[in-house]
Amino acid sequence: MMRGMNAGVSAIKAIAINTFKEAVRNKILYNLIFFAVLMMAVSLVLDQATIGQRNKIIKDFGLASINLFGVIIAIVVGISLVYKEIEKRTIHPLLAKPVRRSSFLFGKYLGILLTLVIEILLMSFFFFLLVWLYEGGFDSYLLIAILMIFVELSVIAAVAIFFSSFSTPVLSGMFTFSVYVIGHLTSFLKDFGASSGSAIIKQFTHFLYYVLPNLERFNLKTHAVYHLPIEIGQLLFSILYGLLYIMIVMLFAVLCFERRDFK
Amino acid sequence: MTPAIEIKHLTKKIRSGFLMKEVMALSDLNLSIPPGTAFGFLGPNGAGKTTTIKLLTGLSFPTSGEALIFGRPVSDISVRMKIGFLPERPYFYDYLSGTEYLHFCGELFGMTRAARNKKITKLIELVGLKEKAGEQLRKYSKGMLQRIGLAQALINDPELIILDEPMSGLDPMGRKQVRDIILHLKGQGKTVFFSTHVLSDAEMICDQVGIIVQGSLQSVGDLETLLSPKTCSIEVSIKGVSESALSLFKPMASSTKIADEGYVLRIDDAGILPKLLALLQAEKVQIVSIIPHRETLEDIFMEEIRGRQS
Amino acid sequence: MKKRTVILLLILLSAALWGIQKKLDQYKSVEVESLLYLPSGEYLQPLSLGYQLMLSDMLWIKTITYFGSHFMGDGEYPWLYHILSLIIDLDPRFDFPYYFGGVVLSLEAAQAENANKILARGIEAYPEKWEYPFYIGFNHYYHRGDAARAAPYIERAAKLPGSPEFVKSLVGTLYMKVGADETALKFFREAHQNTSDALIKKKIEIKIEEILSRREQHDTGH
Known part of the structure; x- marks a missing residue:
């Protein structure tokens, strides 16, 4: 039994590291260059046009870009790295070994998270450097916003894996992107449903509110830039919310994946 | 003695195409292969060979019936500690080098680094890839991929080796290399189960063959008795x-x-x-x-x- | 993993997730401020990446919920004007926000100035609609009793197609209040000629009578 457990952990670790290697060797992290170029372009433009709140704008842009680039990576990598294994049949020799299908999915997921962590760390380093150049200081509020961006990306990556556990990459991409967009609107939709007067719409928007991830919970960019007070309880519950959501989505992915026949 | 492979009434229906028409890919297959046998699974393309192998390796699930390996159902994950598997036209992570891929496979079995190092050196020697082991798999030829595939199938020193069309698409030289490796395994007393649609491959290796046509097993026996009356x-x-x-x-x-x-x-x-x-x-x-x-x-x-x- | 274990875990986790959602809902405090950070329409237009219409629709829904929650609550609408002007910046052909802004801002939010700014944009977008100038005139007259500023707008409304007859007689009444009796008379007579409603005819006749008698007094006074 112990030996089985160890083999399972070893397998998950091996798959995670292999996934990260794939992302790196297939040059996924090259988009960091675009991030750097974008940030430099923004700061150059700001130097030309001095309109007062330069610090604010560089922070707005930095956080937004880290978020956006992260979302792109989470969706693209999340979908393609699972699908490719199935499409190119690299998963066949793997699953014929003592590797549970759930271990495969968790390994893939951890590999994608590792990729996201590295990506975010590098972007943040560059971002903080730029902020330091402008402000001459370190703004810890931004760190909290970036942490929450990472939670959001983790949720999106889990959703991407869930969809690609049973669907084609194009469809999975569309589904995941829709979840990302609607996920930012759920509380808004719920308010709308509540005031619409129609019971069906109200129930439907409530359903969306509880089923889709409420991604606005992880959006602390405004708080960070304006140094608005952040309640620690709210922050912790939001993180917990993200973790639970990830676990649920991954378990659904396992359910779908467990009985799948491979061509 | 417990058979290495025992298949009972194995049936697989597959839905395919736009209308999801149900096709009988395998119907009521019964087969028992004693340990130490080199078994050739013969049949034309699309006869159900790969379907059977996928059911044996847990890549798909039977509609009905069951398959046992060394007396344990294939759904039992511990069975796979004893299996080595080379898929048809294998494709591996092309961004890894041969050695890296074998290390990856070893880790899936929970092997320690030392054990892996030792085993991988031996395997690379066996499949004759010593010079190319450090190169990325994307630079490998078909024959080399097939041989690294054999190496990964042997990483856990399996009792049963399942090979799906191990010689298809290879030139005569490649066929000989793969054949020699299989014969070597046979010499070590391993059970080898392999599928092919080429008779001469089977002739040179097999103790026993099974012939499958259109999803159902036609005959099982040793090659000579199956074929001799008509030869x-x-x-x-x-x-x-x-x-x-x-x-x-x-x-x-x-x-x-x-x-x-x-x-x-x-x-x-x-x-x-x-x-x-x-x-x-x-x-x-x-x-x-x-x-x-x-x-x-x-x-x-x-x-x-x-x-x-x- | 055993299927039953997975399903059991899923049920437990879902319940926990639901609880946390509920808990987090209690923290809603930045809701109103979130409107504060919407940039002005000038910047939002390019940022909408070609989806101006959809964005304006979404903002419109936001407006309704914003209005609804404050209508039931504090009755204060500090961001209503801002969000409405964003909507019409993004989609100037979207006509309902003009009515909504023109009426609600003035009557419910008591921001007649802002209401008229919205309506003025409405006139720009739809010069042929009589309602917008009519509401501007109405706001001037109702909130400030400023008949002099109201009259030209109501007059403009009266001249536009589709405006009901009472608008014309209202122009007369307003000019009468300002003391421009001649102009008032002209509008009353016109309205009298055009209407077929006996009751309105009667009322107009009374007004005309009033002006004429006032003029006589004025004349004899000399």
Whole structure:
């Protein structure tokens, strides 16, 4: 039994590291260059046009870009790295070994998270450097916003894996992107449903509110830039919310994946 | 003794196409393979060989029936500690080097670094990839991929090795290399289960074969008994023989053809071959070649299909 | 993993997730401020990446919920004007926000100035609609009793197609209040001629009578 457990952990670790290697060797992290170029372009433009709140704008842009680039990576990598294994049949020799299908999915997921962590760390380093150049200081509020961006990306990556556990990459991409967009609107939709007067719409928007991830919970960019007070309880519950959501989505992915026949 | 593979009433229906039409990919397969056997699973393309192998390796699930490996159901994950598997036309992570890929496979078995190092050195030697082991798999030829595939299948020192079309798409040199490795495994007393649609591959390796056509098993047994009753036409080519001498042999042959500088005698009964040869020697006739003509696997497949249709 | 274990875990986790959602809902405090950070329409237009119409629709829904929650609550609408002007910046042909802004901002939010700014944009977008100038005139007159500023707008409304007859007589009434009796008379007579409603005819006749008698007084006073 112990030996089985160890083999399972070893397998998950091996798959995670292999996934990260794939992302790196297939040059996924090259988009960091675009991030750097974008940030430099923004700061150059700001130097030309001095309109007062330069610090604010560089922070707005930095956080937004880290978020956006992260979302792109989470969706693209999340979908393609699972699908490719199935499409190119690299998963066949793997699953014929003592590797549970759930271990495969968790390994893939951890590999994608590792990729996201590295990506975010590098972007943040560059971002903080730029902020330091402008402000001459370190703004810890931004760190909290970036942490929450990472939670959001983790949720999106889990959703991407869930969809690609049973669907084609194009469809999975569309589904995941829709979840990302609607996920930012759920509380808004719920308010709308509540005031619409129609019971069906109200129930439907409530359903969306509880089923889709409420991604606005992880959006602390405004708080960070304006140094608005952040309640620690709210922050912790939001993180917990993200973790639970990830676990649920991954378990659904396992359910779908467990009985799948491979061509 | 517990059979290495035991298949009971294994049936698989597959839904495919836009309308999700149900197709019987495998119907009521029964098979028992004792340990230490080299078993050739023969059949034309699309007969259900790969379907069977996927059911054995847990890549898909049966509609009904069950498969046991060393007495345990294939759904039991611990069974896979004892299996090595090489898929059809294998494709591996092309961004890894050969060595890296084998390390990855070893880690999936929970092997320690030291154990992996030791095993991988041996395996790379065995499959003859010593010079290329450090290169990325994207630079490998088909034959090299097949050999690294064999190496990964052997990383856990399996008791049972399942190979799906291990020689398809290889040139004669590649076929020989793969065949030699399989023979080596057989020599170590491993059970080898492999599928092929080429008869000669099976002939040189197998103790036993099973023939599958259109999803159902036709016959199981050793190759000779399965094929021998239908393999007895023999062509004897001779040279430098006079008309008068020829009339001596002619009655023994079922047909006689004139070939360049001589004749080709065809006999249908292998039993009279020694008599014929003795006669030829006595008459000092030069024998150019003796070629037994056996039915090809394709003939057998065709016959089976015809038999099923009638 | 055993299927039953997975399903059991899923049920437990879902319940926990639901609880946390509920808990987090209690923290809603930045809701109103979130409107504060919407940039002005000038910047939002390019940022909408070609989806101006959809964005304006979404903002419109936001407006309704914003209005609804404050209508039931504090009755204060500090961001209503801002969000409405964003909507019409993004989609100037979207006509309902003009009515909504023109009426609600003035009557419910008591921001007649802002209401008229919205309506003025409405006139720009739809010069042929009589309602917008009519509401501007109405706002001037109702909130400030400023008949002099109201009259030209109501007059403009009266001249536009589709405006009901009472608007014309209202122009007369307003000019009468300002003391421009001649102009008032002109509008009353016009309205009298055009209407077929006996009751309105009667009322107009009374007004005309009033002006004429006032003029006589004025004349005899000399």
